[in-house]
Amino acid sequence: MMMSYSHFGDVVCFDTTCKKNKAGRPFGMFLGVNHHKQTTIFGAALLYDETAETFMWLFETFITAMSGKKPKTILTDQDAAMAKALTIVWPETHHRLCIWHIYQNAAKNLSGVFERFREFAKDLSECIYEYEEEDEFLDAWEMMLEKYNLKSNEWLIEDRRYEELTYDFKATQSFLKLSVNIEILKHASSIYTPAVFKMFQVELGKAYDCVLSICGDDGMLTKYKVTHHKRRFHHSVEFNSSNDTVICSCKKFEFSGILCSHALKVLSSKNVLKIPTQYILKRWTKYAKHGEREVVSKSSLNEDAKASMAKRYRDLCRLQTQVATKAAMTEQTYEIAMNSLYKVIEDVEAHMR
Secondary structure (H helix, E strand, C coil), rough: CCCHHHHHHCCEEEEEEECCCCCCEEEEEEEEECCCCEEEEEEEEEEECCCHHHHHHHHHHHHHHCCCCCHHHHHHCHHHHHHHHHHHHCCCCCCCCCCHEEEEEEEHHHHHHHHHCCHHHHHHCCCHHCCCCHHHHHHHHHHHHHHHCCCCCCCCCCCCCCCCCCCCCHHHCCEEEEEEEECHHHHHHHHHHHHHHHHHHHHHHCCCCCEEEEEEEECCCEEEEEEECCCCCCEEEEEEEEECEEEEEHHHHHCCCCCCCCCCCHHHHHCCCCHHHHHCCCCHHCCCCCCCCCCCCCCCCCCCCHHHHHHHHHHHHHHHHHHHHHHHHHHHHHHHHHHHHHEEEEEEEEHCC
């Protein structure tokens, strides 16, 4: 769990929707996604209640177990106590709401609206997915409240704003493999895991259905308007030829870590045949677990001696597990590891004499 978190703990989903036994004690799980797009478990806890104090204790304990590394982003449900605890304990971490929980709450509290109005589900989805600018979202939200007479609905009038989640990944399941020999596709297949490559391939396929038009050009910086032929909205893309930087208003890269179809359309028009280095996230590559050393935990001056020894033991076991997993693959790597470990034992024993 700790090893997985060290590689893929940049984004964490925390969920307490699962209840345990008749008392209904919440069972919380820290989940993430690895470089194969598989769910991975970072930790779990059986809690007594769901108060802010309990969540504060849990988040502090979790980080202590993970050598002090905090996630960049955490996804949760709409629990107010949890939000309060995160603000206090992890103030630097971006807190976002899970789209699944938002829809579950909508279905629960607005079941009558869903039943009476066939178009409501479509309008709600558009509010969440289609609008990039805050003003556009607020206007569409206001129009939806007016259309379905929901202005006085207390459940909807909460002091919260739902951060948009921009793309539906279910589309990746039905896209056929490209049979053409494209350079940027070959590059993607050489670096990404199969699951992430499939996502990239879908975006590249969408790029061929996009229409490109230049809005401004001052030499190095070019601005484009990119429109998908089935969409009524356009996206704004900026390309800097000095460093192959491409920024799209859809925020696909910021959201999921791969370039969007709009950015790929622009890169293609500029004859960029490989994915620029700055847009290759290591966590999505075949080498996500290679190279970088994990930060080992250091003992504080006031820490108990037994606690310090336990931390050191944990760090050594974690590293040893990595060595064993990789070295067992071949006879040659096995011999290298065994000889090195015997040498380490000799050095440690010599130091202890």
